[in-house]
Structures are given as structure tokens and as C-alpha cells.
Amino acid sequence: MLIAHTCERHRQSGGTVELRQLRYFQAVAEEGNLTRAAQRLYLSGPSLSQQIRLLEKELGAPLFERSATGMTLTAAGLALLPEAKAALDAAERARRAVEAAVRAEPVVLTVGVPAGVPAALVRRVRDASAALRRTGTAAGAAARIRFQDASTAEQLDRLAGGDLDLGLLTAPFPTAGLGTMTVWxxxxxxxxxxxxxxxxxxxxxxxxxxxxxxxxxxxxxxxxxxxxxxxxxxxxxxxxxxxxxxxxxxxxxxxxxxxxxxxxxxxxxxxxxxxxxxxxxxxxxxxxxLTLTAAWRAANTDPALRELVAALRRHRPAPDRATGAPRAAYPASG
The missing domain is CATH 3.40.190.290 (D-Maltodextrin-Binding Protein; domain 2)
Known part of the structure; x- marks a missing residue:
């Protein structure tokens, strides 16, 4: 009844109890000593003491009895402890649920292709993406590819601007700031x-x-x-x-x-x-x-992109001539 009355009064006053304050309270309650709790939390003793007093002020009740030998929970503190643990556990479950949802949502990698790119090369990129969808990335997320038509010059601009993850560019081209790999x-x-x-x-x-x-x-x-x-x-x-x-x-x-x-x-x-x-x-x-080169911003550390590049590296053809490529009539590649 005391904790309910205290929280109701706190709600009416418009105050806010923060999760970090509950975490501080739980640490002091479990350690029974302010200094040890401060060390556990990587805080200074005065800073932790101040946070506990702010929490007591917010709730309108003393939570600890302080003595030379340590800190003992009051009746209000005993009532708050299971509620604090429940709130912190709920927050952790919420965090994990969000992380799981993010991992389950496919990562979309934008890949630029010039006119006349061999169909076999596009299929190789698609197949590498399909493998990432099946197995996920190092971050745990599936990945899929979104192809966008763009000339080599346009892809260079978009790579520099960060709105293109991977480009299939017709070499030669300036490579400053780029990671590159010949793929055709x-x-x-x-x-x-x-x-x-x-x-x-x-x-x-x-x-x-x-x-x-x-x-x-x-x-x-x-x-x-x-x-x-x-x-x-x-x-x-x-x-x-x-x-x-x-x-x-x-x-x-x-x-x-x-x-x-x-x-x-x-x-x-x-x-x-x-x-x-x-x-x-x-x-x-x-x-x-004709030399086609995969290019990406060297500073891009996206795990899905890195794994796509690794998959392309494992399956790239011999550099003298690609064989078995399906034939498709197009103007000369740009």
C-alpha cells in the first residue's frame, strides 16, 4: 500500500522515475553498500548518493536507512525492489524484442548497374544476395538486393554521396576512397x-x-x-x-x-x-x-555489404574471359 500510495502521489506531481535510477537503486540494495555499488556501476560515490536521494525525492519516501556499516532498505525500499526488478527486466525484454525485429527485417542493399551489364553477372549478384537471405549476415539480418540503372559516372557520384551500397562500374575509373574488385x-x-x-x-x-x-x-x-x-x-x-x-x-x-x-x-x-x-x-x-569492377565506399562497414562482396569474390570468374554467359543484345556498356 505504501509503494502504491507513493507512486500515485508521484504520478500526480508529474515527476518521472528513470530506468537508470531504478538500476542504481537495485545495485545499492543488492550490495548494501554505497561504495561497492558505485564501483559496480562505474560511478563516483557522491554521484550515486545524489541519484539515490533524487529518486527518494521523486517517490516521496526514504528508501534506505543509512549507517556506518552500510545501507538497509526501508519498508518503502523493500516494496520498491521487486517492482524495480520487474521494470528493468521488462525494459531488457523490450530491447531484445526490438533487436530481434531488426534482425528479422531484411537489409536492403542498393546495387548500381550500367547499360549492357552481362546478365550472368547480375545473376551472380542476385545469387549472392539470395545466400545472405537464407543464412543472414554477421549482424543476424537477412539481406536482399535492389538494382538501379545508372551509368558508371552516375554510380561514382552516388557512391560518394552514400546512397549506393555497391556499384558495378565499367573500368577504368577513379578509385580514391573506394574498395574495388574486378568481377567481369x-x-x-x-x-x-x-x-x-x-x-x-x-x-x-x-x-x-x-x-x-x-x-x-x-x-x-x-x-x-x-x-x-x-x-x-x-x-x-x-x-x-x-x-x-x-x-x-x-x-x-x-x-x-x-x-x-x-x-x-x-x-x-x-x-x-x-x-x-x-x-x-x-x-x-x-x-x-570490357572490364566490370564492383566498387563500394571503403569507409562503409555494413556487415551485409561486406558479406556480399566476400560472396562475389568467392565466385568471380577467371580474369581472361567469362564463359557460359547468356547473350543479350545491348549497346556498348557505359
Missing amino acids: QEPMGVVVSRAHPLSGLDAVGFGDLAGQDLIWFPRESAPGHHDEVLAVCRRNGWDPQLRPGSGHRSVFLTQLTCGEEVVALQAASMVDDDSALVWRPLAGDDTPS
């Missing part, structure tokens, strides 16, 4: 219409490309890859007239099958079995390649 690499070749004279060759030399225009993606999408491939072409004597490529497959096919002297440069994994198109390798040792 294969040589680029020539794509032409089946009616094009070059389609009859087993391999196309740079000399064979004289007079041909090149369907190519805008430089601002992936400046490093754009310049690197054109540098290889020019170094081998072919300085093509560029025609802007389109991200729409139908437009891309129309550009290549218009009957004009025009070609595209792509990796084999980006050309399907469309009866109107063929892919031919470039002859020689100095030929361009």
Missing part, C-alpha cells in the same frame, strides 16, 4: 549486321575497319572506358567517325542493319543470337576489353 573481364569484338561484308571474316583486323563508322556510347557515361577503347583503335590505325548509340535495343539493331558502313564494338556476352547480327573477334594482340 572479356575481350571486345566487332558487331555487324549479317549482311555486312565483315560478317564473312573469322576475325576482323583494324585495317578491315577503315571507312567504317562506330556506334559508341556518350563519353560522359564512362569516360575512362570510352577513351581507353578509342585509344586502342587509333593506336592501331583506325580513327572512326562516331555515331551516338542508343540504350534501346530496337534502335541499336536498326542502326546496325541500315545498310551503311557502320559497326559496333562489344564483348561477346552482349550479343545475342539475333539472326540479323554477328560478333567477330578483333585480330591481333592489342585489342580492347
Whole structure:
């Protein structure tokens, strides 16, 4: 009755008993000594004593009888002790319930993909995410992937801004502040219409490309890859007239099958079995390649991201050429 009367008076006065005050009270009650309780709580003796007196003031009743030998609970203190333990236990159960709910809620990782990314690579990221959904992360949470279309340049900006967890970028690109890992690499070749004279060759030399225009993606999408491939072409004597490529497959096919002297440069994994198109390798040792690199902010310590990167590292292909990749027609990657 005393504790009920005291708490009712406390409620009417508008005071607030804090959980930390109950924790302090419980420690003193269990130790029976202010100094030992202060040591247990990593507090100074005067600070703990002040907190106990504030709690007594809030509740309107003395909780301890103080003596030279220690501190003994009063009737009000004896009444409060089981209630304090119950309140602290309830708070701990609430904390654990919230943690369990957070662990059960899937972590969403945003992954950027450029135009023309090989479908096999996207599936590899998806499969790694599926494994994390089944087993959870180091933090205990499941994880799933949300893909977002973005050029290499856009992904770099979004990685820097923190609104992209992982990027699949067309190399080369600036890597300051990033963790990186090559996840796809294969040589680029020539794509032409089946009616094009070059389609009859087993391999196309740079000399064979004289007079041909090149369907190519805008430089601002992936400046490093754009310049690197054109540098290889020019170094081998072919300085093509560029025609802007389109991200729409139908437009891309129309550009290549218009009957004009025009070609595209792509990796084999980006050309399907469309009866109107063929892919031919470039002859020689100095030929361009497509390299896709996974990139993330080096400062990002998210356990789900780290485990996704580890899963990709375990399953990445040999660096010379990815094999078994499904074929899909797209413009050159940006």
C-alpha cells in the first residue's frame, strides 16, 4: 500500500522515475553498500548518493536507512525492489524484442548497374544476395538486393554521396576512397549486321575497319572506358567517325542493319543470337576489353555489404574471359 500510495502521489506531481535510477537503486540494495555499488556501476560515490536521494525525492519516501556499516532498505525500499526488478527486466525484454525485429527485417542493399551489364553477372549478384537471405549476415539480418540503372559516372557520384551500397562500374575509373574488385573481364569484338561484308571474316583486323563508322556510347557515361577503347583503335590505325548509340535495343539493331558502313564494338556476352547480327573477334594482340569492377565506399562497414562482396569474390570468374554467359543484345556498356 505504501509503494502504491507513493507512486500515485508521484504520478500526480508529474515527476518521472528513470530506468537508470531504478538500476542504481537495485545495485545499492543488492550490495548494501554505497561504495561497492558505485564501483559496480562505474560511478563516483557522491554521484550515486545524489541519484539515490533524487529518486527518494521523486517517490516521496526514504528508501534506505543509512549507517556506518552500510545501507538497509526501508519498508518503502523493500516494496520498491521487486517492482524495480520487474521494470528493468521488462525494459531488457523490450530491447531484445526490438533487436530481434531488426534482425528479422531484411537489409536492403542498393546495387548500381550500367547499360549492357552481362546478365550472368547480375545473376551472380542476385545469387549472392539470395545466400545472405537464407543464412543472414554477421549482424543476424537477412539481406536482399535492389538494382538501379545508372551509368558508371552516375554510380561514382552516388557512391560518394552514400546512397549506393555497391556499384558495378565499367573500368577504368577513379578509385580514391573506394574498395574495388574486378568481377567481369572479356575481350571486345566487332558487331555487324549479317549482311555486312565483315560478317564473312573469322576475325576482323583494324585495317578491315577503315571507312567504317562506330556506334559508341556518350563519353560522359564512362569516360575512362570510352577513351581507353578509342585509344586502342587509333593506336592501331583506325580513327572512326562516331555515331551516338542508343540504350534501346530496337534502335541499336536498326542502326546496325541500315545498310551503311557502320559497326559496333562489344564483348561477346552482349550479343545475342539475333539472326540479323554477328560478333567477330578483333585480330591481333592489342585489342580492347570490357572490364566490370564492383566498387563500394571503403569507409562503409555494413556487415551485409561486406558479406556480399566476400560472396562475389568467392565466385568471380577467371580474369581472361567469362564463359557460359547468356547473350543479350545491348549497346556498348557505359
